[in-house]
Amino acid sequence: MLPFDFDYYRPKTLKEAVDLFQYLEQQGKQPFYFNGGTELLTLGRIDLAYTEAVIDIKGIAECSVMQVSGDHLLLGSSLTLTTVEEANLFPLLTKTASEVADHTARGKITLGGNICARIFYREAVLPFLLADSRVLIIGAEGKKIIPINDVFQGQLRLEKGEFLVQLATENRYINAPFFTVKRRQQWDTGYPLITLAALKIDQKIRVAISGLCPFPFRSPFVEDAINRKDQSFEERTEGAIAALPQPILDDIEGSKEYRIFVLRNLLADAVETLDRAVF
Template identity: 35%
Template sequence: MIATDVTYIRVDSPEEAVLAWKAHPGARYLAGGTEITTTARRSAAYPLTALIDVKGLVDTQILENQAGRLILGAALPLSALDDWPGFPLLSATVKGVADHTVRNRLTLGGNIAGMLPYREAVLPLLLADAAGLSIVPGVGSVAPSRKVWRLRDRFDKRLTLEPGELLLNFSLPEDCTSLPWAHRRKTRIGPVDYPLVTLCLVRHGQAFRLAVSGVHPYPLRADELDVALSAGAVSSRVDAVLEALGTPRSDQRASADYRAALFRLMLGSALEELS
C-alpha cells in the first residue's frame, strides 16, 4: 500500500492539468501509473501528495495521421502499438518491453520518460527524428503554454522536462515509417527480461541510422554512429561503430566483453539484412 494520503484529480484539459500541478506541491501526473505506484509503495520518502489523471485527455491518447505526420499520444499503452501497422519498427520494439499484461498499463511516454534506464520505445522515435508536444505551467499569473520541440534536442540519456511540464504526444514524418528497418534484442534469461542489447537500424537511401540501448546505461542515438556505418565492408562498419560507442557497460547481468561480442553479431546481422 501507499503510506500517505493522496488526492486524486481528474482533469479535462492539459491546461487544467498543469494548473493542478501548481496548486498541489508534490503532485504527479498519472497515465499508466506503473512506476508511480511501485516507487510509492517501496519508499515512504517518495514525495506524492496528489495524482493528476491525464490518461483521458485527447492530446495524450491520439493515434492518427495529420497532414503527413503521425501523432502518437504519450498516454497510449504500449499494447496499443503492439500490432499497429502505422510504424512497424516501433511495434517490433515495444513488443519486447515487459509482457502483454504490463504493456496494457505501461505508456509510451512513461517508458521514454521513466526512471528505468533502457527506454527502448524511444529508439524508433529518435531514428524518425520525432518531435514532442508538451505544456508547461506559467510562472505566477502567466497562463500555461504549449511547446513543440525536437526529441533529439531534449533527449540526452533521458528525456529532459521542466518542473511541471506535461508531455502530450510525439509526432513524426509519415515517410520515416516506411524506411527499411531491422530490430534486434537479446536478453539474459528469456523474452520477458531487461535487454542486454537492443538495437534499431534503418536505411535511408545508402545511409544507415542506428540507435541502441543496453550497451550503456542509457539509450544512444549519435551522428558518430551513422558516420561509422557510412562505408566499407560489414565487418569494418561494425568495428567502426564499436569504436565510436566506447567500452560497453559491465554489470552483474553481462560483462563488457560479452555485450561487445553480442552487439557485434547483432549489428552484423542487421546490416546484412538491410544490404
C-alpha cells in the same frame, strides 16, 4: 500497496493539468504526473518515488490521439504499448514496443510513461530518435514542439511541471526499411541485455541502442562508422564499437565485455540486412 497516501486528480484538459501541478507544487505536495502508473507503483514500493498528489493525464483527449494528420503520424503519450502494437501504424515502433516486458504489462505501460521513465531501458524511444520525430510538450510556459533529438539526451529533458503530450513522425520514416532485435540473457520477458533498432533512410543507416549504457541513445559517430561503404562489414562494425558513448553497463544482466560481444553481432546483422534494403 504503496507505503504512502496521496490525493488523486484526473484533469480533462491540458490547461487544467498544468494549473493543477502549479497549485499543488505551491502547496508542497510534490505532484506527480501519472500516465500508466507502473513506475510509481514499482519505485514507490521500494522508497525510490514519493508524492502526495497524483495528476492522472489519461483523461486528456490530446494525450490519447492516434491518427495520421497530413504527412505525419500523431501518437499521444497516454496510448498503451498494446494499443500501439495492435494498431501497427509504425511497424518499427510496433516491433520494438512488442518486446517491452510482457503482454499484461504492455497493456498498462504507456508510450509516454516508457519514454519518460527513470528506468534506463526506455526502448520505446528508439524508433522516434531514428525517425527525427517531434514532441509536443506542455508546461507553465505553454506548448512547445521540439525535435526529439534536441530534447532527449539520455532522458527526456523536461522542466518542472512539463509533460509529454504527443509525438509526431513523418510518414517517410514510418515506411522506411528497418531492423530491430532485443537480446535477453535470462528469460523471455526479462530485462533486456541489448535492444538495437536501425532504420535506413536516404541510403543511410541509422542506429539507436538501449541496454548498453545507462541511457538509450542514437549516436552520429556510430552512424558515421556504420555508413562507410568503402569498408568491410567487420571494419564498419569495429568502427561503430570504437565510437560508442560511455559508460558501458556491467551488471547482473551481463558484463561490459559480453554486452559489446552481443552488440557487435547485432550491428553486423543490421548492416548486412539494411545494406540490401531498397528504399
